[in-house]
Amino acid sequence: MEALKNLRICDFTGQLAGAGATRHLAAFGAEVIRIEDPVNEGRWDILRGNAPFVDDRRGIELGGAFNNHNVEKKAITLNLRTDEGKEILRRLVEKSDVVSENFSSGVMDRLGFGYEALKKLRQDIIYVSNSGFGASGPYQPYKTWGPIVQAVSGLTFSSGLPDQPSAGWGYSFMDHTGGYYMCISILAALIYRSSTGNGQWVDLACTEAAATLTGPSILDWSVNKRPTRRDGEPNSNRNAWPKMAPHGIFPTNNIDTWISLACRNDDDWTQLRGLIDDPAGFDSNYDTIEGRYAHQDSLEELVSSWTLVNSQNDLASQLTSINIPNAPVRNPQQRIDQDENTADWGLWPTVEHTQMGSVRVDGLPVHLSETDWQLERGAGCLGEHNDEVYGELLGFSSTKLKDLKSQGVI
Amino acid sequence: MNDAASVGPLEGIKVLEYTGEIAPWAGKILAELGADVIRVEPIDGSHTRWYEPFLADTPHPEKSLFFWHYNLRKRSIALDINSESGKKIFLKLISDVDVLLEDQTPGHMLELGLDYPQLAAVNSDLIHAAVTPFGQNGPRSKDPAVDLTILAGAGPAWSCGYDDHKLPPVRGGGGQGYHTASHWAVIGILTAIIARKELGKGQYIDVNAHAASNVSTEAASYSWLVAEQTVQRQTGRHAGVRPSSPTQVKAADGRWINSGVPARQGKDFQKTYDWLAEAGLLEEFPEAPLLQLGATRDGFLNLGAISSGEDPEGAEIFAAGRAAMVLLIKSLSAYEYFTGAQQRGFQCGIIYSPEEVVQDVHFIDRGFPLEIHHPELNQSFIYPGVPYKFLGSPCEIKRRPPLLGEHTVEVLLETGYTPENIEVFQSENILG
Numbered sequence: 001m002e003a004l005k006n007l008r009i010c011d012f013t014g015q016l017a018g019a020g021a022t023r024h025l026a027a028f029g030a031e032v033i034r035i036e037d038p039v040n041e042g043r044w045d046i047l048r049g050n051a052p053f054v055d056d057r058r059g060i061e062l063g064g065a066f067n068n069h070n071v072e073k074k075a076i077t078l079n080l081r082t083d084e085g086k087e088i089l090r091r092l093v094e095k096s097d098v099v100s101e102n103f104s105s106g107v108m109d110r111l112g113f114g115y116e117a118l119k120k121l122r123q124d125i126i127y128v129s130n131s132g133f134g135a136s137g138p139y140q141p142y143k144t145w146g147p148i149v150q151a152v153s154g155l156t157f158s159s160g161l162p163d164q165p166s167a168g169w170g171y172s173f174m175d176h177t178g179g180y181y182m183c184i185s186i187l188a189a190l191i192y193r194s195s196t197g198n199g200q201w202v203d204l205a206c207t208e209a210a211a212t213l214t215g216p217s218i219l220d221w222s223v224n225k226r227p228t229r230r231d232g233e234p235n236s237n238r239n240a241w242p243k244m245a246p247h248g249i250f251p252t253n254n255i256d257t258w259i260s261l262a263c264r265n266d267d268d269w270t271q272l273r274g275l276i277d278d279p280a281g282f283d284s285n286y287d288t289i290e291g292r293y294a295h296q297d298s299l300e301e302l303v304s305s306w307t308l309v310n311s312q313n314d315l316a317s318q319l320t321s322i323n324i325p326n327a328p329v330r331n332p333q334q335r336i337d338q339d340e341n342t343a344d345w346g347l348w349p350t351v352e353h354t355q356m357g358s359v360r361v362d363g364l365p366v367h368l369s370e371t372d373w374q375l376e377r378g379a380g381c382l383g384e385h386n387d388e389v390y391g392e393l394l395g396f397s398s399t400k401l402k403d404l405k406s407q408g409v410i
Numbered sequence: 411m412n413d414a415a416s417v418g419p420l421e422g423i424k425v426l427e428y429t430g431e432i433a434p435w436a437g438k439i440l441a442e443l444g445a446d447v448i449r450v451e452p453i454d455g456s457h458t459r460w461y462e463p464f465l466a467d468t469p470h471p472e473k474s475l476f477f478w479h480y481n482l483r484k485r486s487i488a489l490d491i492n493s494e495s496g497k498k499i500f501l502k503l504i505s506d507v508d509v510l511l512e513d514q515t516p517g518h519m520l521e522l523g524l525d526y527p528q529l530a531a532v533n534s535d536l537i538h539a540a541v542t543p544f545g546q547n548g549p550r551s552k553d554p555a556v557d558l559t560i561l562a563g564a565g566p567a568w569s570c571g572y573d574d575h576k577l578p579p580v581r582g583g584g585g586q587g588y589h590t591a592s593h594w595a596v597i598g599i600l601t602a603i604i605a606r607k608e609l610g611k612g613q614y615i616d617v618n619a620h621a622a623s624n625v626s627t628e629a630a631s632y633s634w635l636v637a638e639q640t641v642q643r644q645t646g647r648h649a650g651v652r653p654s655s656p657t658q659v660k661a662a663d664g665r666w667i668n669s670g671v672p673a674r675q676g677k678d679f680q681k682t683y684d685w686l687a688e689a690g691l692l693e694e695f696p697e698a699p700l701l702q703l704g705a706t707r708d709g710f711l712n713l714g715a716i717s718s719g720e721d722p723e724g725a726e727i728f729a730a731g732r733a734a735m736v737l738l739i740k741s742l743s744a745y746e747y748f749t750g751a752q753q754r755g756f757q758c759g760i761i762y763s764p765e766e767v768v769q770d771v772h773f774i775d776r777g778f779p780l781e782i783h784h785p786e787l788n789q790s791f792i793y794p795g796v797p798y799k800f801l802g803s804p805c806e807i808k809r810r811p812p813l814l815g816e817h818t819v820e821v822l823l824e825t826g827y828t829p830e831n832i833e834v835f836q837s838e839n840i841l842g
Contacts, residue, residue, distance in 0.1 A: 003605035016628065028601050052629075052637035052651075064636030065629065115801075134799070139772040143757040146628075147647065147657070151668040151759030152748075154767045156646065158583035159570060165658050165666060166761055167580040168646040170569030171628040180593040185798050187600035188443050192419035192803050194607065200802025207767075208778050208797035214584045214764035215479035215794050220463045221765035222792035223475055229763035236583035239558065241476050242461040247558060249567065249578040256575045260562035264554075325554040327563025329579050332634035332641070335565055335624060340549045347621050348635060360635040365591070365621030366598040367545075370613040371605045 002029025003371035010096035014045030018102030018130055019069040020179030026072035027373035038077035054356050061355045067379040068361045071351050075380025076389045077410050084409045091394050093121045102130040105140050115201040124199035126189040130182045134205030146172020153210030159236050178206035216241055245292035246299050250307040258329040259315045271322040276306040353378025386410050418444020418805035424507040431458050433513035433541040434480040435592035441483035444805055448485045453842040455814040481811040488815030488842030495840045505532045506825050509599055513541040516551045526614045536612040537602040541595045545618035560587035564623035569630045569649035590626050591619035659736055665744035670757040673731035674711045679704030681754045682734045700730035768792055782810050815842040
């Protein structure tokens with residue numbers, strides 16, 4: 001059984017922060033109908049038609065990221081600048097459980113499809129808007145994308161090494177995570193509707209979602225008046241809460257090839273000490289966690305002197321054999337093509353895209369014993385499901401479909 | 411608390427949480443959405459009650475700010491789950507809840523005699539979510555892991571760090587490997603609650619933290635999956651297949667700005683020129699005429715034509731736009747630049763530290779900083795608030811995190827035990 005088979009979503013999302021939310025619902029069987037503008041060929045979503053590409057072909061249908069984020073969705077085109085287009089959208093909203101979007105805050109209102117308007121079309125509609133700063137407050141009109149959300153929320157600041165600028169995240173962590181919060185918003189609102197019959201508007205602000213992810217730092221300030229902006233902080237490869245040492249990312253005998261390891265307690269350290277040959281004898285400060293934590297600079301030098309003369313693979317197998325948490329800093333090839341754990345999980349399924357052919361995509365990191373996810377179909381091409389949605393769902397005749405096409409409505 | 415307070419969209423959903431450090435974030439999110447989340451702790455308390463930082467830096471199981479944050483709004487019962495009576499109580503609690511959330515090492519629930527088949531036998535509607543580093547059955551399922559090793563082994567650290575690759579890759583801070591696994595646990599649980607209506611029973615959810623971070627690395631994954639290209643880390647910006655230009659600039663007050671993308675279209679060059687004029691910086695900026703030239707251009711500059719050398723004038727205009735942006739940042743405070751740029755339509759961000767977020771006017775205006783009262787301490791503290799406004803069913807519960815075993819008696823009474831039963835368990839040290 002598909003977990004969400006009776007659910008229909010009228011989906012305006014794009015990029016990753018939005019499209020990444022409804023993809024998971026589609027993977028669990030929801031009918032996600034993604035609406036795109038025929039005039040600019042859906043280019044509001046900048047990923048459409050952009051790299052990476054499977055081969056030498058280029059074009060609006062061939063963007064690899066777009067395919068990844070829009071698997072299993074239906075793609076329709078609709079020109080909302082026209083009255084006819086707006087009327088068709090009204091018909092579609094009447095038949096949808098959820099309207100989802102991640103435009104800049106206020107765009108849906110300007111289109112005439114804010115929550116109050118949607119509610120008139122369907123009383124129990126669930127409307128989920130996902131924006132950087134939310135639908136109220138002084139920064140409501142401000143524009144964001146992942147790295148901006150991360151910057152303003154404290155996440156970028158929390159990632160880095162002392163005496164260096166922030167390392168940030170190296171990618172849009174908050175586009176993925178904002179998508180997860182959007183997905184949670186939709187599901188929670190559906191559960192509420194199922195028990196009360198009531199729809200609602202959920203105003204999700206990605207910066208706030210991000211700011212919940214640094215909670216102990218905020219409390220350390222609000223309770224102890226200790227700010228994270230202070231000398232020597234942050235060093236996010238170390239771990240203060242709880243204290244662990246050594247705890248970090250260490251060089252191996254190959255260029256730019258690294259291993260992470262963590263000693264959770266004195267027993268882990270005793271085990272690790274057995275692997276490290278220290279001719280000078282071990283500093284007695286290292287016997288306790290307080291001592292190791294206070295002397296991390298020298299401790300890390302000692303650990304590095306051992307890791308530097310070993311290969312990444314050897315280090316990983318030695319550390320695993322004595323039950324110390326460790327992992328190579330895996331590059332994409334290592335974790336996608338050479339990691340038995342992700343392969344065993346089925347984490348990189350292949351989908352069929354009408355024009356791209358067979359392409360591997362991100363799978364889901366959960367397995368449900370009775371209603372698991374499935375990813376088989378790639379992202380829709382522009383208007384690929386127009387006939388199905390407008391014909392079968394809205395009951396338009398083939399003549400009407402032809403007229404709408406010739407009028408540039410779809 | 412006002413009796414009429416709205417609880418949240420998950421009002422009526424009951425969750426039993428038996429976690430260590432990986433999945434309490436999932437329980438916190440469920441509690442924030444209005445579920446009744448009951449955390450089962452050992453008699454002497456969860457070991458995470460001993461995680462720093464502490465109130466006034468005084469280690470104490472009721473003073474861990476780490477525990478506070480991850481357990482806001484939950485209830486706590488203290489139970490010796492290893493005793494036979496304790497197991498019976500656990501099973502009786504299971505018969506009364508919708509969801510079990512746990513993050514025990516694979517095999518541990520079976521050793522306790524509390525694995526999914528035995529739990530489903532007392533409650534077929536139960537949704538059992540198990541969050542582990544590598545999943546239940548995979549080849550590394552019993553290997554030890556912590557947040558750092560998950561983020562290193564699953565991709566995020568590969569993409570994070572500095573242009574100088576002699577510096578190590580960086581683990582993003584704040585426990586995000588555990589958080590990402592927890593986010594997926596919540597998605598799985600809510601999906602199973604919806605499916606239960608038609609399915610007529612609950613199910614088992616296997617949540618794999620290593621897999622969760624693996625599919626949360628954006629271009630690092632799909633560049634390899636689609637085109638076998640490898641991204642490389644760069645200071646404060648997206649790891650890329652090809653290098654990109656720096657985006658972080660230090661402002662006049664020493665704080666940093668993520669500058670976003672510089673001007674690319676005519677009106678933006680005009681706005682940049684005008685801003686330089688307003689700030690009295692035109693004299694310091696000899697390239698200003700290039701901005702005026704840019705203002706006469708139609709549409710967007712074609713970055714492809716700029717990098718291929720086909721549009722040398724465009725290249726000069728683009729470079730002038732970037733230089734003007736850097737000059738403005740260096741001349742203004744970070745906050746002045748952030749708000750000034752955004753008000754002019756330029757996407758950019760101030761790099762705030764966590765505590766600066768909850769002091770910012772926007773987040774205060776939205777009610778994001780949440781004041782939580784701790785009656786025993788007779789003090790209130792600011793917590794990060796709720797990131798989504800469910801306008802039809804807001805979460806208004808402000809219960810502080812639970813004291814150890816604070817709700818043991820209350821929950822057992824609700825589950826059908828009598829005060830006499832409870833006294834006996836207490837005398838046998840099965841409850842705390």
